[in-house]
Amino acid sequence: MCNESVWAPVIPFIAPVAECHVVDHASANSLVQMAQQLLSNAPDRFALAGHSMGARVALEVYRQAPERVTRIALLDTGYMPLATGEAGQAEKDKRAQLLHIAQTQGVRRMASAWVQGMVHPARLSDAALIEAIVAMFERKSAAIFEAQIAALLARPDARPVLQSLNVPTLIACGDQDLWAPLAQHQAMQALAPQARLTVFADAGHMAPMEQAPAVAQALRNWLAA
Incomplete structure (x- = not known):
């Protein structure tokens, strides 16, 4: 449900050293399809950064075409498939509840609930940031949200890729x-022990929007590695 707004605070810091493109996955309903779409529109060789679900897509891109990826950055994301048993059902239920809100009360209402646990607690009072996140979600439909939930619930195990x-x-x-x-x-x-781990202070899940200078510096260091 995120778009270029996630990266908008970061790109000005990156643009002097790299040509930046933000991918929109449209109505794709699987990570495999999202990766295929990305690869069909990408240069022959490229650096790839992903945030949240986008980082799972980035791992799938590397699974499909490792020879095309020159470096990879994975921000605020995960790598495990859907858990079995009660834990997996709890995730399904939580996502279903959000989807129900989006379908019956609108995407904006769903995003207003979702965002409460997605930023640093101190930033819940930052009206401009919260509105930027909610408005970003509101640009997408409940049908797209449903497709992306399907993609995440069917996510592959990314441990072999890492x-x-x-x-x-x-x-x-x-x-x-x-x-x-x-x-x-x-x-x-x-x-992936050769990877560099960076932690952004005073940031929640939406780190690129919460701590853009720190995120940008980490990405510049990664591009220069």
Whole structure:
């Protein structure tokens, strides 16, 4: 449900050293399809950064075409497939509840509920930031939200991809990311020990919008590695 707004605060810091393109996955309903679409429109060789679901797409891109990816950055994300048993059902239920709100009360109402746990607690009072996130979601439909939920619930196990990474790799997250916590990123680094792990202070899941200068500096360091 995110778009170029996530990266808008970061790109001005990156543009002097790299040509930047933000991918829109449209109504694709699988990570495999999203990766295929990205590859069909990308240069022959490129650096790839992804945030949240976008980082899962980035891992799928690397799975499909590792020879085309020169480096990879994975921000505020995860790597495991849907859990089995009660944990997996709890995730399905939570996503279904949000989808029901989007379908019956509108995407804006859903986003207003979703965002409460997605930024650093101190930023819940930042009206401009919260509005930017909610308005970003509101540009997408409940049908797109449903397609993206389907993609995430069917996500592949990315552990083999992490273990296979042999390009400069950045793994990063906000220190208060409750959706994709630091421990999850530390586990990712354990699978890809050559990766650099960076933690953004005073940031939640939406780190590129919450701490743009710090995120940009980490990406510039990654591009220069």
